[in-house]
Amino acid sequence: MPSASALAAEGVKAVTAGNYQQGIAKLTEALKDHPAPLWLIERSKAYLRTEDFDHALHDAESALRVAFDRANRDQMIEAQIRRAITFFRMKRYADADICAFWALRLLDGAKASEDDGQTGKVDANGDYTPRSSDLTTESKPSKNSQLSAAMSQSGGRSKESSLRNQAHSWRLQALSQIDKLPAGDAGLKVTVSAKYPTQSQISAPNPTGNDTSAMDIDGDSDEEAPASETSVRDAWEKVWKQYHVVHAKHDIRSSFYQTDTTVNVDFFVKNVSKDSLTIDSQPQRVKLGPIPNTYAGTIDLFLYGKIKPTETKCTVKSMKIELSLQKETPGKWPVLRAENAEIVDNIALGATPAASFNQFYHLITSLGYKHPSELQLSNFGRDQKGWYEGLLEKLQAGVQGVVQGSAGSTNDSPGFTKPVPVQEKAAETTTTATGSHGEAMQVDNPAPLAGQTDPNKSSSGTPAYPTSSKKGPKNWDAIADDDEEEKDEEADVNSFFQNLYKNANDDTRRAMMKSYIESNGTSLSTNWDEAKAKTYDTLPPDGAEAKKWD
Numbered sequence: 001m002p003s004a005s006a007l008a009a010e011g012v013k014a015v016t017a018g019n020y021q022q023g024i025a026k027l028t029e030a031l032k033d034h035p036a037p038l039w040l041i042e043r044s045k046a047y048l049r050t051e052d053f054d055h056a057l058h059d060a061e062s063a064l065r066v067a068f069d070r071a072n073r074d075q076m077i078e079a080q081i082r083r084a085i086t087f088f089r090m091k092r093y094a095d096a097d098i099c100a101f102w103a104l105r106l107l108d109g110a111k112a113s114e115d116d117g118q119t120g121k122v123d124a125n126g127d128y129t130p131r132s133s134d135l136t137t138e139s140k141p142s143k144n145s146q147l148s149a150a151m152s153q154s155g156g157r158s159k160e161s162s163l164r165n166q167a168h169s170w171r172l173q174a175l176s177q178i179d180k181l182p183a184g185d186a187g188l189k190v191t192v193s194a195k196y197p198t199q200s201q202i203s204a205p206n207p208t209g210n211d212t213s214a215m216d217i218d219g220d221s222d223e224e225a226p227a228s229e230t231s232v233r234d235a236w237e238k239v240w241k242q243y244h245v246v247h248a249k250h251d252i253r254s255s256f257y258q259t260d261t262t263v264n265v266d267f268f269v270k271n272v273s274k275d276s277l278t279i280d281s282q283p284q285r286v287k288l289g290p291i292p293n294t295y296a297g298t299i300d301l302f303l304y305g306k307i308k309p310t311e312t313k314c315t316v317k318s319m320k321i322e323l324s325l326q327k328e329t330p331g332k333w334p335v336l337r338a339e340n341a342e343i344v345d346n347i348a349l350g351a352t353p354a355a356s357f358n359q360f361y362h363l364i365t366s367l368g369y370k371h372p373s374e375l376q377l378s379n380f381g382r383d384q385k386g387w388y389e390g391l392l393e394k395l396q397a398g399v400q401g402v403v404q405g406s407a408g409s410t411n412d413s414p415g416f417t418k419p420v421p422v423q424e425k426a427a428e429t430t431t432t433a434t435g436s437h438g439e440a441m442q443v444d445n446p447a448p449l450a451g452q453t454d455p456n457k458s459s460s461g462t463p464a465y466p467t468s469s470k471k472g473p474k475n476w477d478a479i480a481d482d483d484e485e486e487k488d489e490e491a492d493v494n495s496f497f498q499n500l501y502k503n504a505n506d507d508t509r510r511a512m513m514k515s516y517i518e519s520n521g522t523s524l525s526t527n528w529d530e531a532k533a534k535t536y537d538t539l540p541p542d543g544a545e546a547k548k549w550d
Contacts, residue, residue, distance in 0.1 A: 004033035012042050020046040021245060037063040037075040044082050048089060050245050051357060057086045061202040068112065068196040076196075077106045077163050084170045087192070093181070094128035095192040097174040102195055103167040107160060112196070119190050127188040132175035135168075232371055236364065239372045239391075240357045246388045250294045251348040256336050263307070263325040263336065267291075267299055267347070274316045281309040283328070284338065285400070288314070288321065294346060296389075302341035302399050304333045344396045360395075367398045500526075 002010070011026030027043040030036075044059035060082040067075035084099035098118050105116060121129045181187050194201050256265040271292050280287040283306045289298035299321075306328035313324040327333075337345070340363050342355040369375060375394065377387040501512060507528035515525040518536035525531045 004030040008036065008039045008042075011039070015042050015046045018049075018248065018251060020050050020248065024050075035062065035066050037067045037070075037072065037079060040066070041075075041078055041082050044086065048086055049248065049354075051241050053086060053090050057083065057090070058202060060086055061197050064196060065199065065202065071112075073106055073112070074159070074163075076112065077103050077167075080106065081163065081166050081170065084167070084174070088170060088174055088177075091177075091187050092189075092191065093174045093177045093187040094190050097128070097130060097171055097178065098190065098192055100167045100171040100174065104164065104171070107164050107167065119192065122190060125184060126190075127183055127185075128178065128190055130175060130178070132172060132179050135172060135175065233361065235372050236361050237357055239375075239377075240360045243360075243388065243391055244355070247346070247392070248354075251346050252291075252294065252299060254347045254349055256349070258333060258336075260330045260332060261327050263303075263327065263333070265301065265323040265325070265336070267321045267323070268319065269293070269299075269321060270319055272316050272321055277314070277316060277321075279312060279314055281307075281312040283307060283309060286312065286323065286325070288323070296346075296392075299347065300345050300396070301347065302338040302345060304335050304338055305329070338399060340399050344392060344399050363395065363398050367394065369394075 007026050008030035011023045011030060014026060015023035023046045024043055027039050031039055040059045040063035044056045044063065047056035047059060060079055064076060064079035064083060067079055080099050080103040084096045084103065087096035087099060101118050106112065123129055178188060253268045254266060256263060258264065269291055276290060277288065284303045286301045287298055291297055291299050308326040308328055311326040315322040336349065340359055343360055343363060375391060377390055501509060504526065508526045511525045511528040511531035514531050515523050515536050520538045522539045523536050
């Protein structure tokens with residue numbers, strides 16, 4: 001039998017890797033030996049990421065109590081921050097700000113038991129009164145401290161700086177939400193039990209927890225008493241928790257950037273077969289597969305806007321997949337994905353919040369399901385593959401319906417392409433795609449269809465590649481002498497000054513050369529009478545500094 005420390009180490013490793021249920025199980029076993037605050041904090045993180053807020057808060061407050069009893073200031077700070085994060089996710093924004101404030105007071109060296117009066121900052125209606133404007137510039141983390149935290153190693157002042165930035169960040173987020181709330185909102189109420197709650201004050205977790213094995217959602221109960229709106233919502237929340245636990249197991253770390261004409265998405269996955277990868281590219285949905293170590297073996301991307309499916313490109317590298325999409329209409333998208341797509345895809349974007357129960361609830365009820373029993377999910381909570389895939393299919397249909405509605409399309413979604421062997425190039429990988437009507441095509445260097453022009457070749461027959469140029473695709477093989485892209489960007493300005501100099505008289509040319517050279521390119525005059533008697537200083541743009549180089 002492994003020791004408690006070994007179990008805890010395995011649990012922490014599992015939580016870090018995103019295997020939350022495994023981490024919870026390991027840490028639970030370790031905590032049977034003794035209640036270590038750091039183990040409780042890690043389990044609180046895992047519970048929070050599986051949307052089990054009650055257990056997350058219970059562990060954060062338990063860790064805080066033990067740390068307080070042991071007079072361990074660092075662990076008290078971490079537990080108080082964890083408590084603030086949990087309250088924030090529960091939309092208890094006043095409580096979240098108070099706990100983050102208490103963490104900052106500890107970091108400032110205040111006595112742990114000081115009476116700061118923060119819980120008493122309420123108006124006559126009991127609404128919390130602090131606002132984001134109360135955070136002065138001096139109280140916010142500086143850029144230097146943020147950089148220090150980002151580059152920090154464990155321990156010492158670096159850890160303190162990191163904790164301070166976390167506490168400031170959650171205070172700012174909580175107060176920013178408070179700014180938006182109407183008077184009397186539940187998020188404005190101070191309900192936090194105590195700065196250091198006793199065992200009797202610690203929030204008790206929901207006794208049912210994540211145990212859904214006894215849930216009757218199949219509609220075969222002998223009792224048919226009408227359910228209240230609250231009980232129905234509770235039933236949906238149990239479905240969500242179980243679904244989210246399974247769905248989050250195989251999230252893929254991703255990132256994206258865009259120009260006015262392109263969207264580029266990176267999926268950080270390893271060991272993807274270049275020979276069997278296929279792409280189903282539709283106007284607002286792209287599906288890639290097979291992808292190892294994912295639940296369904298695919299990546300399914302529902303897009304905010306329309307793309308040109310035939311111009312989809314994909315490059316497979318050892319550590320990631322690079323996807324390049326051409327927008328149908330130029331312009332920046334506010335987000336990458338379609339509304340509610342995060343509920344059904346397995347794409348984890350760092351700057352995008354995870355899907356919430358409220359999103360799930362509004363989506364599933366908008367599809368006409370009034371109670372979980374109507375989903376007909378047999379063996380819910382037991383036959384994971386069966387019920388999960390059935391629910392996922394229904395949710396995907398809902399998101400697809402929103403996408404098709406926004407696109408004004410009624411076409412059925414084409415089937416996924418059967419893997420087709422592809423040829424590997426020196427620096428990139430050719431893959432196959434399915435167009436919006438199901439036809440198979442090459443998306444990197446395809447052979448043109450009969451009677452059509454190859455979309456990936458220029459008029460001269462040489463390959464053309466994605467570009468953000470205003471003039472469209474470039475023949476990159478024909479630009480050995482000059483950089484066409486830079487010429488496109490600067491053509492108007494350069495031609496203006498070239499024509500000005502070319503058509504000027506000798507005095508104007510002398511004035512232009514003298515002013516330009518003396519000012520190091522920061523001034524230009526065409527008046528020789530003025531320029532000949534003047535010495536031009538270097539005038540860098542705002543925010544820049546001129547330096548002399550030896």
